[in-house]
Amino acid sequence: MLHETIPALPPIVATLFELEFSEFNFYLTGSRFFGGATISSDWDFITENNNKIENYLISIGFKENINLNYLDPMTEKVYTKYFCGCENNHASECLKIDIQICNDIFTKIKIRDILKNNFTDGIPGDKYDKSRIWGLVYNLILKNY
Numbered sequence: 475m476l477h478e479t480i481p482a483l484p485p486i487v488a489t490l491f492e493l494e495f496s497e498f499n500f501y502l503t504g505s506r507f508f509g510g511a512t513i514s515s516d517w518d519f520i521t522e523n524n525n526k527i528e529n530y531l532i533s534i535g536f537k538e539n540i541n542l543n544y545l546d547p548m549t550e551k552v553y554t555k556y557f558c559g560c561e562n563n564h565a566s567e568c569l570k571i572d573i574q575i576c577n578d579i580f581t582k583i584k585i586r587d588i589l590k591n592n593f594t595d596g597i598p599g600d601k602y603d604k605s606r607i608w609g610l611v612y613n614l615i616l617k618n619y
């Protein structure tokens with residue numbers, strides 16, 4: 475008979491497991507997908523725009539991130555969960571999971587995969603540059619399909 479204590483998972487790992495085994499689909503993006511991530515990089519996911527998903531995210535501790543103004547045309551809003559322990563005034567290096575709520579998940583994933591194939595060392599630039607690159611590819615796709 476085993477009497478071992480199973481150590482508790484770090485909270486961010488527990489939340490990643492929750493997302494993975496939920497009934498919803500979360501598609502990895504950001505530096506964890508494109509490359510260049512470090513051990514302390516945040517986690518970015520894409521999901522569809524659906525009230526059930528938003529309610530689920532709120533139920534496991536995510537909050538709508540209202541300070542974002544660099545969104546590409548497909549991203550409606552972003553939910554964030556922090557794992558740093560700050561009360562507020564988070565720094566850019568605070569450990570977190572961001573989940574982008576997207577209106578057009580199929581186009582978003584298509585663009586993600588086009589970018590992955592074309593920027594093998596990660597998408598260049600800061601958040602604003604990256605957002606503009608997503609928007610540019612979005613416009614190219616709209617013109618060609």
Ligand SMILES: [Zn+2]
Pocket residue numbers: 556558559560562563564565568569
């Ligand atoms: Zn923080």
